[in-house]
Every structure is written in structure tokens, then in C-alpha cells.
Amino acid sequence: MIWSEKPANPEEFAIPRVLTGIVERRWLILGCVAAGVAVATVGYLDQPARYRAEAVLALDVRKFQVLPTESVVSPLPQESPVLRTEVDIISSRSMAERVLAYLKSTGVDVAKGFGLAPEKATGQAASNNLHVDRRTLLDNLTSGVRVTNDGRSYTIYVAFTGMEPEFTAAVANAYAEAYINYQVDLQTTATRRVSDWLGTRLVTLRSELERSEHAATSFREKSGIAKSNGTTLLSQQIAGLNAELARLRAQLAGSVARLATALDVPDGQSGLALVEVLNSPAIQQLRSEEARLKRQLASISESGAVKNPQIPDLTSQLETIQAQIGSEVAQIVDSLRTEIEVSRRQQTGLEANLKQLQAEMSNANEAIVQADQLDREASANRAIYESYLTRYKQTIEQDGIAMAEARIISRAVPSWSRSSPSASAWLLGGLMFGLAGGLLATFLLELRASFLRRPDPHESSVGIPIIGRIPELAVQQRSGVADLMRHSLSPFAHAVADVQGRLRLSARNRNVQVISVTSAGAGEGKTLVSSCLARSLAATGLRTVLVDANLTNPAVAEEFGVEPLDAAETFGSYENVRLDDLVRHDGPSGVDLICTAAANVPSEHILGRDGFARLLSTLRQTYDLIIIDSTAVSNGSSALLVSALSDRTILVVPEGADPASTSRAIRKFETAGIAVDGLVVNCASRTTLERRNVVPFVADHSGPATEGRKRVDMSIDTPSAVGM
Structure with a gap:
């Protein structure tokens, strides 16, 4: 994890790389969106108008009790699965048959309500057409009804969608009435069926009781063991x-x-x-x-x-x-x-x-x-007979007083405002479809472009990935690098932000704090890359320090316009100097600097001491990231000494450089057991950038900075979350 107490400047945020392709293909995406809207408009105009009516039922929690006896059919339990079952019953095909019969009994022309023309036929053909018509009507009823419950109450909403408002309201009310009649019929049928069965059973039980009582009395009389008082x-x-x-x-x-x-x-x-x-x-x-x-x-x-x-x-x-x-x-x-x-x-x-x-x-x-x-x-026969007789009398009393366990609390009324098709839904669907198609086309084009890329000669020769390309600057732009970094629309600022973003993404499984920037030879732009990289990291809110370890030809002090320190006192005798006396702060960029002048002794004598290692250890405890402008590999082993104390090493390679010199520099690192983590191509031409699919951003993606301490997670996988 990397922690920062310095808030980021909003205008210095880099736009995520994923937006590059969207910006480039914006006309393609807009064309797809327009096509989607056009298709949605045609579909909306082609759809017939439909109207919706809704009747509301409520299951009664309080039961109407006429007689102090238990009913034949138990009341509905007030539970969610029971409500779900009742919803399924209302929307079933058998209920649709009841609704169809109810509508015909009330004089409603169902076929006309659905817009079905009557067919003329005679004989057996008429019977077949009648059967087909009934099945079609039932299909239309079941497909148009929608029964719901919100899961928090005992209220059931019965909605029906049709092409005529009055017919739609009539069907919704018919469903409610059919459900009420269904509950009454269910109780009445069950009560009569039980009473008929009990009457038949009582005749048999009475005969068995008389036979058993006669047998017991006769035996006691014959045995002389008559009972008195039991x-x-x-x-x-x-x-x-x-x-x-x-x-x-x-x-x-x-x-x-x-x-x-x-x-x-x-x-x-x-x-x-x-x-x-x-x-x-x-x-x-x-x-x-x-x-x-x-x-x-x-x-x-x-x-x-x-x-x-x-x-x-x-x-x-x-x-x-x-x-x-x-x-x-x-x-x-x-x-x-x-x-x-x-x-x-x-x-x-x-x-x-x-x-x-x-x-x-x-x-x-x-x-x-x-x-x-x-x-x-x-006695057992008498108890059974009496219980059956009591239940039979209760059932007879209950016949004719069956009551539904639901009531209609709101009848459906005709609605003259159509419910479908919805213009907003069709428009939103067209927008989403067009946007998805544009993004898919953009992705396929970018994927095709990635397959058509030519391999980079540096990657092919040394086998180390290129983590970024810094565009070539004009002579008049070289003196205003700080302004270019703060301007998020600049291709140069985007290229540097792309490098620091890739570094942080590739380090998600490593605790990287110290990054060494070197090059194969002198004058290849490592000071420019390290200083711009420090500015970009500081712009994301990280506490960043830039250390000038190029004791042969130091250039950081000149780059930031600060007074350099003595190299021997800064690196060689760090224990005798306070850290606050070494650090210089650059206000515009927010970067802390440790700059030295050229050493009058070999740089290996200074960087090889324990003082330089202790300085880096102290900086690790104070800063989130430490960028070291190291010595060129051709100037001796100083670059190897610095990289040995660093967590990551970046090799700056100029555009058009000889791959052989880059390979020799990398072999030196490999001989010392140090891995070079990536190459940064400096002074890349626009043709190269376009060929490598590196396109400058044209929109600002910065957001408001947050005051106070801010946490940046190095383990995330999306570039937008790491300040790219």
C-alpha cells in the first residue's frame, strides 16, 4: 500500500487509457447510437397501443365466524409461500377458464375485445373452430394477465393489458370476481362433499354400535356378571x-x-x-x-x-x-x-x-x-359414532354460509393513457443497444489494431517489455516541461502518466518504493524521464522525492532551478547531516529534491558507502516513492550500485538507438544479478506513437482532490484507480 498526505491537483490527473480508444472512435460510437435510436423509434411507432387496468384484492386476516365450530376447509395461512401459491392460482389456465365463462355470462364479447374476427363454418368444422377459438382466447387471457404481491402485505394486484381500455378493465375485474367465486365454490363443494360422506358413514357406524352393545349385554346376562353403576x-x-x-x-x-x-x-x-x-x-x-x-x-x-x-x-x-x-x-x-x-x-x-x-x-x-x-x-363405537354425528350436524349448519377469504378493495377502471409501448423505454433501449454496439465495434477495431502491430526492435532483441514512450519535444518546449506536465491535454503529460500508471500496476504484488532510472549512455534523457516521472507521481497525491545520484554529470538541480549540495557530504557522511538540510521542495510540482553537484572523486567511492544506503532507508520511512536519477551504465558501476539498493530499475532508451548497446547494458545488470524491469523509449516520433497504438488524450479526466491523508491501493487492476 502507498499512503499520501498531500492532496492531488485536479488539473494534473491523467485520463485513463481506456478512454483513448473511445475518444478516437467517437464518431463510430455516435453513429451506432444514432442507428439504435432510429431502430427504436421505428419499433416504437410500429407497436400497437396497449392499455393497462388493475384490480386489487386483499386476503382477510380477520375471519368471519358464524358458528363456534371448525370449518371444513381450513383458512389460508398468512405466509409468503401461501400468497405465492394464490398468485399462481389466479394466473393459472383454470382461472382463465372461469374468467372466460364469467365474461360470457355478463355479455362481454371476448373475441372482439382481443381483436379476433369470428370465423364462419358449419357442421364438424364449426365445432373445431369453436375449440380453436376458445383455446386462443384462453391463451390471450393468460398472456395478458399479471398477478403480483409485494411480499410485505396480504394484498394481491391483478393487472391486465389489452388494446381497449374498457375491455381491459372488465377482464381485470372479472379475474377478481372469478377468484372470489372460486374461493366460495371451493368451500361450498368441500362442505357438501364432507356432509354426504358423513351421512353415509353414520349409517354404518350406527349398525356397528347397536351390534356391539347388544353383544355385551347378552354376554353379561348369560354369565351372571351384570353391572350396577359401572x-x-x-x-x-x-x-x-x-x-x-x-x-x-x-x-x-x-x-x-x-x-x-x-x-x-x-x-x-x-x-x-x-x-x-x-x-x-x-x-x-x-x-x-x-x-x-x-x-x-x-x-x-x-x-x-x-x-x-x-x-x-x-x-x-x-x-x-x-x-x-x-x-x-x-x-x-x-x-x-x-x-x-x-x-x-x-x-x-x-x-x-x-x-x-x-x-x-x-x-x-x-x-x-x-x-x-x-x-x-x-364404548369405542359409541365415541366414534357421537363424534361423527356431531361433525355431521356442524357440517350441515355450515352449508350455505361459505365466505371468501379475500375481498376486492379496488376495482379496475378504464385507463385512457396507454401503458405500452413506452417511448422512454424504447429510447433508452435504443441508446443502450447503440452504445453497446459502438463499444463492441471499438473493441473489435482496437483488437484488430493490436494484432496488426509490428514488434518493437528493442523488445525483440533484449526481451524486456517497453513500459512507455515519451514523445519528442521541440526546442522551445524543452524549457517548459513543468507546464507541459501540469496540462493534462498534452500528449507529453499523457505519455509520462502512462509510464507511472504501468509501473504502479505492474508493482501490485510487490512493495515498490525506490525506482532507479538509468540509461545505456550519457545524454539519452534519463534525467528528463526521472524528473517528469516524479512530477507525475506527485500529481497523484503521493509523497515523492527525486534523488540525483548521477555524480558524474548531475542535472536535476538545473532542471528544477535549485542550489545543489556537496555530494560527499550528502551521500558519504549522511549520519552527520539532518534530512531536512538535504531536502529541497519544488512548490509548483510538489516534489522533494535531493540534488548534488558533480563529485571530485569517482562516484563509486561515494555511492558504495553505507551513508547512501542509510539515506535511502530514512527516505523509505518518510516518502511513498523515491525516484533516483542514476548514472549511465557506460560511466562505470555506479548505476549497478544504485540499482542494487532499489526496488525497480528502468532503462531509458532513445528513439533509434542501437539495440546492441542496449543489450550490452542489460547484460551488465544480469551479470550483477539485477533485473531491468522495463524500457522507456525517449524522443519517440508521432509516427512511432501511432504505430505502437499510443495516442494522446484530448479530454481531461481529473477530479476534485481530497484533503487529508489518502490511501492508494497498489493491488487494484484498473488504470483509472491508480491515477493514470
Whole structure:
């Protein structure tokens, strides 16, 4: 990726190369467009006028429920596939047959509406013509109708296109009415069909129910296992005995527990914890008397009259009452024992009766199982019969109240403005067709011209592609190169922009920052190419620096009119000099410059030091692209040293140069293990440019520059995206 903070100047943008052929063949393209418009006009005038009418249907989301029962035909689910299905039903051929019948019933002459003349025939021929006419009418109906849904609502649009406005509206409304009638007929037919089937089925189910109930009753009567309240009498007896036995066992357990409680208390308190003892009126009266005597004795004892004559009498009465209480308690305990014994004998009798009934039950189990099976069969037949009978009555109630699940919310009205043919559509189609034909013709002509090109002698001899040709400049134009670069209509500016564009396209898979520009010999235009290339790159918004490494005959300072620096201090001792002290800025072009004067020592001594490599490393961190005006290959190994530190090497070759000298220069690079990435032909004549299919642009393709930091992707494939 290449990043730039300097906005591009709009007038310095180069027009994409793809527009060159379009500009050259503009009259051919315009002729094709005119021909397309003419053909479209003729086609538009030749087409008959057609009118369009539209009826709007809406599927009801809220259902009209008359009876609280389920309908025979379930309502339409409100889903997109269901809506799509309903749209297909409306546009089907069967619906067209309904529409045709509806139109004929309302007195509409369908054949006249379609502009079909009636045919006269008799006998079998008349029957055949009638069949053919009906099929033709159906074809016209299905081809003219268009049913749509927007996918966001339950609204269906039924549009019909025809040659008469009134007939078109009548057909659209007929489609809507036919669809409503179709839904009503569907529900009515289904309801009647179901009710007929249910009536026939009920007769069979009634016979099966009567047979199964009679079989179950007869078997129980023969087996003596008749039921009462859903169970047999034997089962009811066993259940009653079990309940009585459980009650008796609980009563016996309670009596035994009370007796054990009475017997476990200390002597003199026997039976006092029993409920019977506590609830006995006689014992309650005796204990009240006992309490009274104890209170009298306690009061006499508290008064201190120990020799009171009442004490013996009161004591004798207290003992008598206590003896009576003990006698009453003993009687209650004896009665409890008697009760326990009676309960045990009752339990024994109930258990004996239960065993006898269980024995009888085991003998009747097989008959009961068979009787239960017959009962279940009869119950199942009764449930089925009742469900069918209920559904039959519901279906009969629903007959005659079928309602459509759609309604017409907008009827079609005749439209007197024709819908087709559309003048704008025909005109746009003619323009597009003519433009496509012109572009195709341009492409074929350019392809033919590319096949007719003659191979370049430099490409044939050295096998390195030519990435650009710089046109020859007049003497008066040589001093105004900067103005030529800023003028996008100039062939020279286009040629330089073409070179920098191809460089950036070919570098899409490589991180190219440093480009070395050299030549086979001196005076072949490498300084012109490098300076113009730097101006063109800076015009695209890239931070570009031009380094003059031609220490033998430097010319960059003179080209830009700046003061040169000492070569030894600039390249040889870079660590002792700040970068800001070396860089000169050219305001008109936006290019930064590092210019040196001629060195008084061999250039290899300066360029071979580590200072030059460190300078390039620092420039890589500061600039997007670094253009180096290198030394000519014939002046020694300086060009090889510079190319070894560069990412890409360009060899400038003058027009008409000897291919042998170019081959020798390239062999020097190959010997050093350095690849030359491309050739730039300098001072190419106009004849050569036209023969090589390099044509100057005649229109400006620059756009508004964007302020701030701008990103240019080196991996894109179209020239227009890389500033060509």
C-alpha cells in the first residue's frame, strides 16, 4: 500500500487509457447510437397501443365466524409461500377458464375485445373452430394477465393489458370476481362433499354400535356378571366387605390400645385415662363427692384440730366413695375387654366371607375380562359414532354460509393513457443497444489494431517489455516541461502518466518504493524521464522525492532551478547531516529534491558507502516513492550500485538507438544479478506513437482532490484507480 498526505491537483490527473480508444472512435460510437435510436423509434411507432387496468384484492386476516365450530376447509395461512401459491392460482389456465365463462355470462364479447374476427363454418368444422377459438382466447387471457404481491402485505394486484381500455378493465375485474367465486365454490363443494360422506358413514357406524352393545349385554346376562353403576355386584360386595373389615380392624386396634393404656397405669389409677371413665356420669358424681370430702379434711387439718370427731367419719366416707369409683372403673374395663372379643369374632367372620367372595371372583374373572372387552368395543363405537354425528350436524349448519377469504378493495377502471409501448423505454433501449454496439465495434477495431502491430526492435532483441514512450519535444518546449506536465491535454503529460500508471500496476504484488532510472549512455534523457516521472507521481497525491545520484554529470538541480549540495557530504557522511538540510521542495510540482553537484572523486567511492544506503532507508520511512536519477551504465558501476539498493530499475532508451548497446547494458545488470524491469523509449516520433497504438488524450479526466491523508491501493487492476 502507498499512503499520501498531500492532496492531488485536479488539473494534473491523467485520463485513463481506456478512454483513448473511445475518444478516437467517437464518431463510430455516435453513429451506432444514432442507428439504435432510429431502430427504436421505428419499433416504437410500429407497436400497437396497449392499455393497462388493475384490480386489487386483499386476503382477510380477520375471519368471519358464524358458528363456534371448525370449518371444513381450513383458512389460508398468512405466509409468503401461501400468497405465492394464490398468485399462481389466479394466473393459472383454470382461472382463465372461469374468467372466460364469467365474461360470457355478463355479455362481454371476448373475441372482439382481443381483436379476433369470428370465423364462419358449419357442421364438424364449426365445432373445431369453436375449440380453436376458445383455446386462443384462453391463451390471450393468460398472456395478458399479471398477478403480483409485494411480499410485505396480504394484498394481491391483478393487472391486465389489452388494446381497449374498457375491455381491459372488465377482464381485470372479472379475474377478481372469478377468484372470489372460486374461493366460495371451493368451500361450498368441500362442505357438501364432507356432509354426504358423513351421512353415509353414520349409517354404518350406527349398525356397528347397536351390534356391539347388544353383544355385551347378552354376554353379561348369560354369565351372571351384570353391572350396577359401572361395576359388577360381586365387585361391589367385595369392596363393601373390604371397607367393613378395614373399619373393624381400626376399631379393634383402638380398643386394644385403650385397654393397654388402662392396664399400664399404676395401681389405684387404673382406667382413669380412658375416655369412657372420664365421660361416665356416675364416676363424675363420685369424684365430685370425693373432692368435697378431701377439701373438708384439708380444712380441718389446716385448722389444727387433729382430734376433731368428724375426721373418722369423713375418712370412712372418702374410702367408701373411692371403693365405688374403683368398682365403676373395673366394670368399664371389663366391658372394653368384652368389646374387643366381639370385634375379633366379627373380624374372623368378615375375613371368612371375603375369602369366599374372592374365590367366586377368581372363577368369574375370565367372564369379566371378556365382558369388559365387549364393553370397551361398544364404548369405542359409541365415541366414534357421537363424534361423527356431531361433525355431521356442524357440517350441515355450515352449508350455505361459505365466505371468501379475500375481498376486492379496488376495482379496475378504464385507463385512457396507454401503458405500452413506452417511448422512454424504447429510447433508452435504443441508446443502450447503440452504445453497446459502438463499444463492441471499438473493441473489435482496437483488437484488430493490436494484432496488426509490428514488434518493437528493442523488445525483440533484449526481451524486456517497453513500459512507455515519451514523445519528442521541440526546442522551445524543452524549457517548459513543468507546464507541459501540469496540462493534462498534452500528449507529453499523457505519455509520462502512462509510464507511472504501468509501473504502479505492474508493482501490485510487490512493495515498490525506490525506482532507479538509468540509461545505456550519457545524454539519452534519463534525467528528463526521472524528473517528469516524479512530477507525475506527485500529481497523484503521493509523497515523492527525486534523488540525483548521477555524480558524474548531475542535472536535476538545473532542471528544477535549485542550489545543489556537496555530494560527499550528502551521500558519504549522511549520519552527520539532518534530512531536512538535504531536502529541497519544488512548490509548483510538489516534489522533494535531493540534488548534488558533480563529485571530485569517482562516484563509486561515494555511492558504495553505507551513508547512501542509510539515506535511502530514512527516505523509505518518510516518502511513498523515491525516484533516483542514476548514472549511465557506460560511466562505470555506479548505476549497478544504485540499482542494487532499489526496488525497480528502468532503462531509458532513445528513439533509434542501437539495440546492441542496449543489450550490452542489460547484460551488465544480469551479470550483477539485477533485473531491468522495463524500457522507456525517449524522443519517440508521432509516427512511432501511432504505430505502437499510443495516442494522446484530448479530454481531461481529473477530479476534485481530497484533503487529508489518502490511501492508494497498489493491488487494484484498473488504470483509472491508480491515477493514470
